[in-house]
Structures are given as structure tokens and as C-alpha cells.
Amino acid sequence: MTSQAPLTYDQAGVNYDLIDPLKITAQRAAAATASHLAGHGFSEVKASRGESAYVVDVGPFYMASIVECLGTKTLVADEMARQTGKSFFAGIAQDTIAMAVNDLITVGATPLVVQAYWAAGGSDWFGDAQRAQALVAGWKAACDTCQVAWGGGETPALAGIVEDGRIDLAASCTGLINPKERLSVGDKLGADDAIVLLASSGIHANGLSLARKLAERLPRGYLTEIEPGLTYGEALLAPTALYSPVTEALWKAGIAPHYCANITGHGWRKLLRHPSALTYRIHTVPPKTAVLDFIQKQAGQDDREAYSTLNMGAGFAIFVKAADAERTAQVARDCGIAAWVAGTVEAGEKQLLIEPLNIRFSEDDLALR
Template sequence: YESIGIDTVLMSVNDVIAQGAMPVVYTDEVAAGDSKWFQDEKRARDLAKGFYTVCKMVGMALPAGESPSLRYLIKAEPPIKNAPSLSGCVTGIIAPSSRLITGQKLQVGDRIIGVTSSGLHANGISLVIKRALALPEKFLTKLPNDNRLGDEALIPTRSYVALVKALLEAEVHIHTFLPGTGSGVSKVAFDERPLTYRIHTWVEVPPLFRFMRELGVSLKDSLTTFNWGIGYYIFVPDYEVGRTIQIGQQAGYELVEIGQVEEGKRQVIFEPENITISPPGE
């Protein structure tokens, strides 16, 4: 549950920093369908440790939280008997105000830089659970890299706070920050304008995602569900590519120029797999 706590906080943190804000306060909510869920002291300590780990890492205060028992609202699906709903709120500060990133500067010719993920990043977990429960060994199933499926699924989400902070402090001209969560690679086409996003290069695909393909998950479903190895996208003008990658690497991240923004229909052309992906929600 420590890893789950880390995931919970970073889902909010990595979204907030996409606006150019630095996180300063986090408040959590752990809601369960039955008050018995809260009686496991080790689980509670591990979850709280996960929250605290991220707060300490990125410099946030953790002043309060809420832990309601919502019997009629939160019901686990068998074979799970009891499970919580984990959520939270991050307050960020944009200072100076000139650091605000809205995405409005996105334009044709922008380069797309991908920053590697650590693994699942809590997105697509329902699909992973469904596939895992159908296996004889379930979450104890060994992957080709000798790790257990459950261990791979619990690799903590990566924080991109240090990366965003370094780029902002260096005054790199950022047109868009985009968290690689929700809708997989199709999220690259987040802007509603008629723009084509051509992906010509990709990174190594994490073992868990490759294993999902072996279990029969289609390529399209994989690319629109999992982050597929990229946890954060940065859109910059051509002249900022080299500086962005250098600063990111100095901050401890792996960055790769993976594509560009072009005129055309709103879609993602994923050349590494020769497939075209529709925008999120289509």
C-alpha cells in the first residue's frame, strides 16, 4: 500500500505541474465501503507512508485528510470483498505568473519530447486486474523479466516535479506540458484544434505492457489504455529541443524527441507500429 499511496498523490501532482505550478499542499481522502477496512494498522501505516514520501520528495505540506465509510456508495466487485476509493487535492502556486502554461502556444512545427515512465502509473489498472485474475497464478505470475505481475503493477509512479521545475527555472520556452495518463498515447492529441501529431520514434516498452500484448490485449487497446513507456510529454519549438533534453537529463530523467506537430486531421500517427490513433474519447 505504500506504492499505492505514492501513486495516489502523484496522479494529482503530475497534473498540477503541467500548468507551471509547484505543489505546496496535499490533502487526502481515503473512502471505504466498510469501516472494517480502516482497522488494518499496517495497511494504514503503509498508505500514509506513501502519502508522506511524495510530500517530502516534492516539498508539500500534508495538513489534513478525510476517511469516510460510505457503505452505499463504494462497493467492491467480487472476488474483492472490500476496497477503498483513494483521492486527494493538490494546491500549487505559479510564481511568477509568467510561468503559467495553458497549451495555447501549441502550434504546427512544435517538437514532441517524451519523458520515460517507470511503469503502469496507475492507468489501465482495471484491465491489468481483469487479465491477472484470469491467470492460474494471478498476480504471482512471472513475467519474462522474472518479476511477478503484481510487483510490476505496483512500481510507483514517477514524479516529474524536478523536471518541470528545472525547465521553468531555465526559462525554456515551453508550449505545453502533458501528463501521459489517461487514454494512453492517444492523449497526445489533447488539443481540440485540427492538428496531426506524428510520432516517429519511441522508447523501450515496459515489460508489463508487453506481457499484456502476449495475453491478447490488442495493439490499439494497449496504445489507448497504457502510457506505453512515456509518462510525460513536452511540446517545445524546434530551437528548444536540445536544451530541453539536456536540462531534463541533468535533472535525472530520460528524454527523447519522439515526434512533431503538423497541419492536418486531429489524430496521432504512431509510425513505430504503423497505426493511426483517434483523439481521446473518439
């Protein structure tokens, strides 16, 4: 392994440089449609443009909505099913819902309804009853955890678009920000706020292209043990943590986050998501989960590369006033999710300083708007 070149995210096949310009054009066209809401007596929350969920002021409360893709994690589940005979689609269902719910809650919304988008490469996919039932059971269990209603969804067979034997999974989620003071689109974010990081359960559902590429370099592939009794494949398939129980518990505890960031694609650079010019100084770095530590070492990534693409043990960031920081972490722990008061927000140029690792990310490292 050590003789091989380091494996970067671009080499793993995802080129954000090709996607991001289209994304920016689309965002501009989308912004120009906001005026339609006035015809219905409503208006958008402009600060939600570019955030993880879109927010509309409908009078008595705000309405938030989102659609999110699982990504390529099913390819790992498919390969592990082939090699072990086990089905991992209950966990995959949780991953998919987590992608939507964890984004929706960043703006302060209570998720209410999830819709399923299960686009298979052919009708045959649904004929494997065991796998299909696992998907249904896992989807329902994740809805139960998030106290969200599963509204329905779409189960198309898309031969010629989705590859034979594969499935493209996504979820849409709609929620309300109620009461309106729960809105957290960053207008209250400022110097002296604390940064609380919530533990991830593993790789979650971002960075899988890299993780799959890496499996090809391992002599035993997904069956490589990363610690006694735990294979690389199983570790990758740990379902993504669901954070909405934490944000709901925070509100019940009287804590209103100033801002939240779901740490997904672009890794810790997501901490720079808000457009404000502020410095984010991290003094405490959560432990890496075993699978992320393994990936970093095997891929030969330095810390900067690893933290710029993977969650590295922190799946969600909550920005609160300093006086609420310890209590915020405790509320998360009471929900069964490890949490750390990890840093502070300061006046100053837009940058993220991960001091224990001597890493600095600047605004140029994250061009999402």
C-alpha cells in the first residue's frame, strides 16, 4: 500500500469543478423565481438561498423543503450483499432519510413529511423481496426515529438510465419552523458564538466514491478487517446518524441555535458555509471514527485533504451562544450522540482554523454560491 500514490477525491471520479458552475447558474435562475410567492400572499426567506433547505414565510410559520440524494453508498451495500449474503438496505434507507432530514433541520425546521424516491434500473430490483422489505423496514424505522410522517413516494423502473441491478435513492422532506423564532439561517450568527460538534457514526453518505476506489486497492477489499471483527465494508455501511432528535430536544430545552451546518460533501469546509465574514477557530477535534482513520491512512491523505472531504468524526455542527454551549453538548449526549464544545466564532476574515491539526481553510476553499 505505502508504495502507491495518495488517492484524492478528484481521482475517485467526482469533479466538483464541472458541477459547481452549473450549480451556480441554476441557483441564480432559481433566485429569480422567488417573486412568484408574492402572487400567493407569501415570500421567501432570502437568507435561506444557498442554505441546506429553502424556507418560505407562509404567515403563521415558515415552511422548509429539500430533496436530497443518497449518492453511491448502495454500490457498497450491493457488493457486501454479494460477498456476505447479508442485506444492508435497512441501513441504506436510514442513510437516505438522514441526507434529507439532517439538511432540513439546519434552518430550524421540524421535519414533518418525508417522500421516498426509489428509482431502480428495472422492475426486477423490486422483485427481490428480502432486499425490498429491508428498504421499507429501514425507511419506516428512520421515520419513527425522526418522528416524521412518510407521505409516499415514487418507485420507477428506469432501465437505460439507472444501471441494471442498481437503485438511485433520494428523499424529499418538508417541515415547518414553528414558532418562527426557531429560524436559524445565520442572521444571529456572530463573534463569541460557540461551535458544538456532534459525532458522526462513520463515513455517513459522503466520500463513498473515494472509499470504493480504496477498496479496489485492498487485497481483501471490503472484507479487510479495520479492527477485530469489523470489516471495512460493514464499517462503511454504518447508517448515517439522524440529528433531528437533537435539534428537537434543543428547542424543548430552550436553546435556539444561531446556525447549523450538516457536514457532508466538502467535509469540514462546510463549517464555512455561512456567507458572513467570520473566523471559526476549532480548539477541540473529535476522535476520528475507525473507518475514517482507516481511509485516511490507506489513501495516504494528509489531514488537510482528509478534513476537506470527509466528516472525520463530526457529522453536524451547531453554532450557539457561548452560554448555551455546554448544555447543547449535553442535550445531544442525552439523545445518545457524542458531542464536543469544539471551538469559537470570532470577528475576522472568513476562515476555518483547525488549530490542533494546524489546518486553515479560507473562503476560496468553498465556492458554493
